Amino acid sequence: MKTLLEVSGVSVSFDGFRAINNLSFQIGSAELRAIIGPNGAGKTTFMDIVTGKTRPDAGRVIWGDKSVSLLGLSEAQIARAGVGRKFQRPTVFEDQTVRDNLILALKKPRDAWSAILFRASKADLGRVEELASEIGLWERLDDPSGALSHGQKQWLEIGMLLAQDPQLLLVDEPAAGMTPAEREQTTKILVEAAKTRAVVVVEHDMEFVRRLNCKVTVLHEGAVLAEGSLDHVTSNQEVIDVYLGR
Template sequence: MNDTLLEVSGVSKSFDGFKAINNLSIQIAEPELRAVIGPNGAGKTTFMDIITGKTRPDSGHVVWGERNISLLGMSEADIANEGVGRKFQKPTVFEAQTVRQNLAMALKNPRGPLAVLLHRKTPSNAARIEGIAAEIGLTDSLTRIAGELSHGQKQWLEIGMLLAQEPRLLLVDEPAAGMTVEEREKTTDILKRAAKTRAVVVVEHDMEFVRRLDCKVTVLHEGSVLAEGSLDHVTSNPKVIEVYLGRGHA
């Protein structure tokens, strides 16, 4: 087993009496590719919100890295600096800038107004941008304005911008939504490649997309882990069929 990078243990969170997360425990290794599935209201988004510091749980622990740092109580910015990157469902790129400029702005460099003003184009930065562009399949689009890209290409660019920050954990929310079949296939390849050197957690509804990821799957239901294992293993679980697949989500 690879080393544990993130350990969520006994975490619970209620909103106005509704228990969104209920004694949730999940371990993520580094490197690892993990898919998280489950019906609407299962707690998938709240799970990511808690890891990234957007939401604070009522109880439990979220422990990070070799130094066993608690992420609870840390700001979203500090958690991001620790190496947690998150991609939301709707791509957020700088539409008026080129692909190259988007990636350059995202590179892991000193932050702050002065650092941005004094930013220099260096050979190492240029090589890093070229490498990321190749990884996300946008080498031929580096000079294009981001607003002109297709929906799928914007998703890849945003993944590239997160990779530029060199995260150890990448949380990706429903990347297949709105994509063509060809774009979905390319997206799985990008995520599988990224997961060779870091932890990548994909929250997804599209079962064919999850099957193509070919990774361990965690099924959430009512804020807890209902089943875990290969896709074939979890989709043959009677409880999973009852609460998720049987409701027409397959």
């Protein structure tokens, strides 16, 4: 598989504490990857570094076919380069319908005039319906987003990120606060999304990770402790000691 993202030798300290410690690993171009590990292992900080929110003290973060360094780019430039990130708190427009939220999220010129003059084309509307089906909200297209459940808002947010067509989607603890049925649907959405892009999911729910059925990277103290299938990493004694056996 072609490498999409390569993190190598990355370290970052907060007040002298090394949250990320010589971290190195790679993500392939249409890969689904789960990242697990104990609280404070550096999972969220890894995403902060890739998205440009946190600047590492050392190391390299290399992106895409042209091997661009993401470390020289702003958060906005990294997003435009094709990195999407799902935050915990959904940021949907509650008064707007599901359809309008998805239309607003489509990859379009973003300057003020084009935003004002923008009318969704037939192709855009078709794409929006496609996205709505992907996230299981086709029947809710005309409902105000405020009427959705917590889980459904999370899916809408994922749909809005997919509308931007990112090459890499980073998702931090998507299952938190969801019902078991919503968790299952969320797995399906992410598995489907990863067929055409890379998706990296941080999650503590092991049932959820098992359903993703993908390669797993275990972080501990800011570095990779183990990597491979879920069965492989969960039979690793160090992983059991620092994470599973808590």
